[in-house]
Amino acid sequence: xxxxxxxxxxxxxxxxxxxxxxxxxxxxxxxxxxxxxxxxxxxxxxxxxxxxxxxxxxxxxxxxxxxxxxxxxxxxxxxxxxxxxxxxxxxxxxxxxxxxxxxxxxxxxxx
Amino acid sequence: xxxxxxxxxxxxxxxxxxxxxxxxxxxxxxxxxxxxxxxxxxxxxxxxxxxxxxxxxxxxxxxxxxxxxxxxxxxxxxxxxxxxxxxxxxxxxxxxxxxxxxxxxxxxxxxxxx
Numbered sequence: 001x002x003x004x005x006x007x008x009x010x011x012x013x014x015x016x017x018x019x020x021x022x023x024x025x026x027x028x029x030x031x032x033x034x035x036x037x038x039x040x041x042x043x044x045x046x047x048x049x050x051x052x053x054x055x056x057x058x059x060x061x062x063x064x065x066x067x068x069x070x071x072x073x074x075x076x077x078x079x080x081x082x083x084x085x086x087x088x089x090x091x092x093x094x095x096x097x098x099x100x101x102x103x104x105x106x107x108x109x110x111x
Numbered sequence: 112x113x114x115x116x117x118x119x120x121x122x123x124x125x126x127x128x129x130x131x132x133x134x135x136x137x138x139x140x141x142x143x144x145x146x147x148x149x150x151x152x153x154x155x156x157x158x159x160x161x162x163x164x165x166x167x168x169x170x171x172x173x174x175x176x177x178x179x180x181x182x183x184x185x186x187x188x189x190x191x192x193x194x195x196x197x198x199x200x201x202x203x204x205x206x207x208x209x210x211x212x213x214x215x216x217x218x219x220x221x222x223x224x225x
Contacts, residue, residue, distance in 0.1 A: 032211035043202055043216040044154070051211075088153065092211045097166070098144070099214060103153040 003027060004091050006102035014110055019076040021105050023089030026070065032092035033065060033072045034099065039085045047087075048074065079109040113137070115217035117203050123223045124193055132188045132220045136205030143186050144204040144214060145178060154202065160186060161209050193224045 005024045013019045021035075032051055036044035050056045050063040050072065062075040072091075076083055086104040093100055116135045124130050136143050145157040156170045160180040171177070175193075180186040190197055200219040206212035 034213070043219050045216070046213050049211075049213065094211075097142075097161070097209055098156050098159055098170075099154075100156065101146075101154040 003100045004089055004102035006087075006089050006105045008103055009106040010108050011105055012108045012110060013079050015079060015081060017079050017109075019079045019083065019107055019109070021074040021076070021087050021089075021107065023072045023074075023102055024070055025072070025089075025091045025100075027091065027093060027100075028067075028070060029094065030067075030070075030091045031094065033063070034090040034092070035061075035063060035072075035074045036088040036090060036101075037085045038088055038104065044088055076107075079107075081109050081111050083107060084109050115203055115205050115215055117201075117217040117220050119220060120218065121221045121223075123225065125225050126195060127192055129189065129191045130193055130222065132190075132201050132222070134186045134188070134203030134205075134217060136184065136186070136203070137215060140205035140207055140215075141183065142206045142209035142212070142214075143180060144206075145186070145188050146202040146204065147172075147199045148202060148219075149199045157188070157201075159209075190222075193222075195224050198222055198224045 035047045038044045048063045050065045056063045060077045064073045088104045089102040090099040118133045143160040146154040175191045178188045202219045203217045204214040206214045
């Protein structure tokens with residue numbers, strides 16, 4: 001079983017809709033969670049980090065964390081074609097001092 | 112300020128040759144990470160440096176891979192006797208102090224082994 005799981009997609013949503021990206025992780029003691037966006041041919045860039053249970057909002061983005069269910073999600077409101085990219089969920093592993101990445105979900109926002 | 116830089120941006124080599132990839136982290140960042148991303152895949156962690164030391168090298172795929180960091184700054188990843196399965200994008204990231212700090216990625220080096 002992979003440590004960080006994501007649906008590879010593609011997830012297709014119409015422009016203006018809410019895109020919901022999900023991620024589950026296996027290490028119960030993980031404390032830090034990150035969402036990165038990666039455009040095709042580019043390197044990952046950080047969108048949001050979340051450390052506590054609940055929601056964290058930043059503009060059109062909301063990260064949600066549920067440690068009991070070992071689940072973290074990213075919501076993108078008012079999706080734009082420019083949001084089309086692969087979204088990588090990353091979980092910080094205290095023991096190894098490393099980020100473990102999921103395989104990424106490809107999001108396609110159609111005009 | 113300047114971000115993480117990597118060189119070369121592209122490298123084509125023949126099977127069996129050695130290659131050296133370079134990463135220059137953000138100034139002042141003590142932690143440096145190497146990842147590998149194969150086509151259409153997620154990121155595979157290779158090695159992490161805190162200062163000049165690498166506490167855990169178990170992520171390196173084989174003994175053909177080695178990495179060093181000198182002066183707490185520039186790092187090089189060396190792949191000896193390259194194989195076709197080594198073809199991937201090699202990404203370097205740095206963070207201020209390690210732990211759970213945000214990692215900032217460089218543009219990557221695309222390695223193609225013929």
